[in-house]
Amino acid sequence: MSVESLVSQLKSGLDAPICLTWELTYACNLQCVHCLSSSGQRDPRELTTAEAKHVLDELHDLQVFYINIGGGEPMVRRDFFELLEYSISKGIGVKFSTNGAFIDADKARRLAAMDYLDIQISLDGTDAVTNDAVRGTGSYDLAIRAMEHLRDANFGPFKISVVVTRHNVDQLDEFKALADEYGAQLRVTRLRPSGRGADSWHDLHPTNAQQRQIYNWLLDHGDSVLTGDSFFHLNALGEEPLPGLNMCGAGRVVCLIDPIGDVYACPFVIHDEFKAGSVRDDGGFAKVWKQSDLFLELREPQSAGACGSCGSYDACQGGCMAAKFFTGLPLDGPDPECVNGYGEQLLDAVARELNPKPSMDHTKPVRVSLGTTRKPSDLVASS
């Protein structure tokens, strides 16, 4: 079977996801301006320990080999280690994303002693100024300290996860060197206009010239750098495709379980329009994955729409559904970062204030003078 026919098989869906992201909580000690889940405060409806274990039982029955745990900051959950150990005991490997704040020397040793566990430390700059502008004051030091603890505990090759922006794109070589220094593996992913990212995307996303820079850099570094297959829209830049399957996996091989158990097509579309159901529904996660109207629809052949007449469509697949949705572009048209510039032309005509807003916003209110409360996203938008 050729790669093309495998991709077409995958597009029609798998019996269970390959890559399942589970955000354990909306609570977070940070307030990153591009947070895809608008996290900050815990949601009182979050899954209980018993409910979370029941989901893990289901994933075990479905033979899901590993899950990606995130948040919010997943380590703030008091049952974090309990769930981690339960998952691994069920044969479900875990990779979790963290800002590192809660990895001290003791926790690093505890994590290093566990099998089938990967850790991903989020870092968006190789210096505090670049990183903290996006992730908040002090967050660079927290991440570096966690990396030091993991190295000292001989955790092995953890991952450093970078969201590529206009401001850190020139640091890709330095990120690679930093990862090498810590015996870590570098992961770089695409910035999406999801969650609070909807407000910051216009100021943070790479320019068109920088997109070519990213494409060339990724080609030079091949399989040694992970990308979560997130840059496939860049394939229209050249003959050589980036490593990976280069397809949108939403609802086909990928999905998201959010902290309250709602199931979305992918981590970047927390919006009612892409909600397939809940793990709390009768039939649980399995029924949502196998039978929800949304997922069945996503597994049907998708229309190229306005992109059908463009010679690049086979290479870029029209780009990212989430990126189009939250920037107000039609789903069957170009990506806002279409390398041929077709998305940019359309963006100019979009009334931004009418763009869809995420269905969940757990951003912490910030007290400012005169006793009024404002959210950091308002501050970004008005700055």
Added chain:
Amino acid sequence: MSDTLPTAEADARLDAALELNPQVALRPEPFGALAYNYGNRRLVFLKHLDMVRVAKALVDNPSLRAALQACEIAPSRWPSFATAFESLKSSEVVRER
């Protein structure tokens, strides 16, 4: 599975006694199966249902050739299976016994 090998090399590969790597789990899928190696955390696609049948039959047979026979795979397809299983060996889905 279009690559074919010179006969002698293919013969040697067909005579190999193989088994599924004990760290590998197979998950059935419409196109074949997913193979996940918990040791190296690599995910490999078995892109044909016949590949899955043969992979599962390895344990009960003394060689890849015997497994192919047991699964009633036409001998004209054996060289391509020899190539495919060599690739599964290098990705540590199967190993020599």
